[in-house]
Amino acid sequence: MKMSKVAIVGSGPAGLMAASQLAKNPAFEIHLFERRSGLGRKLLIAGSSGLNISHHLSDEDFAAHYEGWGKSYWENLFQSFGPKEWIGFIEKELGLETFLGTSDRYFVREMKASSLLKKWTDDLKSRGVVVHPEHELTDFETTHGQVLLSFNRESERWSFEKAAFFLGGGSWEEVQPPWVELFKRKGISFEEFSPSNVGYEIAWSHEFLKEAEGKPLKKVKMQSSRGQKLGELVVTSYGLEGTPVYFLGHVGTAYLDLKPDLTLAQIQKRLNDVTENFSPIRRVKQKLDLCEASLALLFHHTPPGIKNDLVLISERIKMFPIELLRPRPLLEAISSKGGVVLGGLSLDLELKAFPGIYCGGEMLDWDAPTGGFLIQACVSQGAYVATAIVKKVTQP
Ligand SMILES: Cc1cc2nc3c(=O)[nH]c(=O)nc-3n(C[C@H](O)[C@H](O)[C@H](O)COP(=O)(O)OP(=O)(O)OC[C@H]3O[C@@H](n4cnc5c(N)ncnc54)[C@H](O)[C@@H]3O)c2cc1C
Structure with missing residues (x-):
C-alpha cells in the first residue's frame, strides 16, 4: 500500500495532537519536526506550576471564551474534539489520571507536564511517528500537489x-520566532504579536510595596x-499578576471589590456597629476580615x-480604583494576541495561498x-487539522 507522507512541524500540544490523530491511520507516514532539541518546551513551562489542561463548561459557554472566529466556529470545533475527547x-x-479542581x-x-509529555512522545514513537528534533523549518512551497519543505x-x-504547521505564538520567547519573517516573505497576512494573559504595571507607593509585595489580594x-x-x-513590584x-486587563482604570461577599449596606452596617x-x-480592620x-x-x-x-471608605472597599498603566512584555506573557490572520485560512485551517499546508494552535490570530x-x-x-488531512487524502 502506498503511504501518504505528512509533515507536522512544531511539537507543542497542537502538533503532538495532530500527529497522534494521524498516527491512528496506517495509511500515513508521519514526520514530526521541531526546531529545538527537546519537544514541547512551552507545554513543560505551562506545567511547571500545575498543568491546567481544560475547563468544565457547556460547549456554548466554553466557546464564548474565545476571540477570533465567531462563536459558532468554536462550538463546531469543540463538538468535533472538545474537553471530553x-x-x-x-x-x-x-x-494518566486527570481531576476537576475546585475552580472548574x-x-x-x-500536576507536572513532564510525564504527560514523556508518555505522549513515547506513544507517538511506538506508533511509528518519525521525530526530527533540531529541525527548523526555513522555507516551504507547494508545487504539483506536493509540499516541499526546507530545514536548517x-x-x-x-x-x-500534506504538511501542517503548529509553530506557536510569540509569548515567553527572547526574540520573535523566525517563522514570522518567513511567513511575511511568503505574502501571508500576519497580525503582529502582542502580550495576552499578562500582568499589568501599576505605580504602587513605596510604603504599600514594603507591606504587600509578593502577597495575595485574596478573593x-x-x-x-x-x-x-x-x-x-x-x-508585585511592578503591579499585579493573577487570573x-x-x-480583564487593559490600559486605563479598573476597579477592585475588596469584599465581594458583602453588599455596601452590609459593610456600612458592620462599620457603624462598632x-x-x-x-x-x-x-475596617476589626470588622471586615480583609x-x-x-x-x-x-x-x-x-x-x-x-x-x-x-x-466614603465603605464605597471605596466596594470600588477601589486602580490605574493599569501598561501590560508586561511578551517575554512574560502566558500567551500572545496576533498571528496568522484567519482570513488567509479555509475553515479546515488550510492556507488559501498554499493548498496542502495547514496551520493551527497559538500561531493563529485568536485569543x-x-x-x-x-x-x-x-x-x-491539532485534531481538527488531522481529520481534514485524512479526509482530503482518502476522499480527494
Ligand atoms: C508560563 C505559561 C503558563 C501557561 N499555562 C497554561 C495553562 O495553565 N493552561 C493553558 O491552557 N495554557 C497555558 N499556557 C499556554 C500554552 O502553553 C500554549 O497556548 C500552548 O503551548 C500553545 O501550543 P502550540 O502547540 O500552539 O504552540 P507551542 O506549544 O508554542 O509549540 C510550538 C512549537 O513549534 C516549534 N517551532 C517554532 N518554529 C519552528 C520552526 N520554524 N521549525 C520547527 N519547529 C518550530 C517551537 O519550538 C515549539 O516547540 C501557558 C503558557 C506559558 C508561557
Whole structure:
C-alpha cells in the first residue's frame, strides 16, 4: 500500500495532537519536526506550576471564551474534539489520571507536564511517528500537489503530500520566532504579536510595596470595561499578576471589590456597629476580615478625606480604583494576541495561498483567557487539522 507522507512541524500540544490523530491511520507516514532539541518546551513551562489542561463548561459557554472566529466556529470545533475527547485521550490513550479542581479547571493528577509529555512522545514513537528534533523549518512551497519543505540542517528539500504547521505564538520567547519573517516573505497576512494573559504595571507607593509585595489580594472581584472576574491577584513590584487581571486587563482604570461577599449596606452596617470611638480604618480592620494586602492597599492608596469617612471608605472597599498603566512584555506573557490572520485560512485551517499546508494552535490570530482554554483550543485544532488531512487524502 502506498503511504501518504505528512509533515507536522512544531511539537507543542497542537502538533503532538495532530500527529497522534494521524498516527491512528496506517495509511500515513508521519514526520514530526521541531526546531529545538527537546519537544514541547512551552507545554513543560505551562506545567511547571500545575498543568491546567481544560475547563468544565457547556460547549456554548466554553466557546464564548474565545476571540477570533465567531462563536459558532468554536462550538463546531469543540463538538468535533472538545474537553471530553481531550480528557479521554489523556486518560485512556496515555494512561494518566486527570481531576476537576475546585475552580472548574481540569488538571493532570501529577500536576507536572513532564510525564504527560514523556508518555505522549513515547506513544507517538511506538506508533511509528518519525521525530526530527533540531529541525527548523526555513522555507516551504507547494508545487504539483506536493509540499516541499526546507530545514536548517539539510540542503535537500523534503517532499510531502500534506504538511501542517503548529509553530506557536510569540509569548515567553527572547526574540520573535523566525517563522514570522518567513511567513511575511511568503505574502501571508500576519497580525503582529502582542502580550495576552499578562500582568499589568501599576505605580504602587513605596510604603504599600514594603507591606504587600509578593502577597495575595485574596478573593477580590475585578471589574473593567471587559467585564468582571472573581479571583486572587498577587502584588508585585511592578503591579499585579493573577487570573482576574489576565482576563480583564487593559490600559486605563479598573476597579477592585475588596469584599465581594458583602453588599455596601452590609459593610456600612458592620462599620457603624462598632461602639468604641475607633477611626474608620481601624473599624475596617476589626470588622471586615480583609487580607493583609487589601488592608495595606486601603491604608496606603486612599486619600485622607476618604480614609476618615465611614461612608466614603465603605464605597471605596466596594470600588477601589486602580490605574493599569501598561501590560508586561511578551517575554512574560502566558500567551500572545496576533498571528496568522484567519482570513488567509479555509475553515479546515488550510492556507488559501498554499493548498496542502495547514496551520493551527497559538500561531493563529485568536485569543482566549488562561484556565485551560489555550491548551484545549490548540489540541482541538491539532485534531481538527488531522481529520481534514485524512479526509482530503482518502476522499480527494
Ligand atoms: C508560563 C505559561 C503558563 C501557561 N499555562 C497554561 C495553562 O495553565 N493552561 C493553558 O491552557 N495554557 C497555558 N499556557 C499556554 C500554552 O502553553 C500554549 O497556548 C500552548 O503551548 C500553545 O501550543 P502550540 O502547540 O500552539 O504552540 P507551542 O506549544 O508554542 O509549540 C510550538 C512549537 O513549534 C516549534 N517551532 C517554532 N518554529 C519552528 C520552526 N520554524 N521549525 C520547527 N519547529 C518550530 C517551537 O519550538 C515549539 O516547540 C501557558 C503558557 C506559558 C508561557
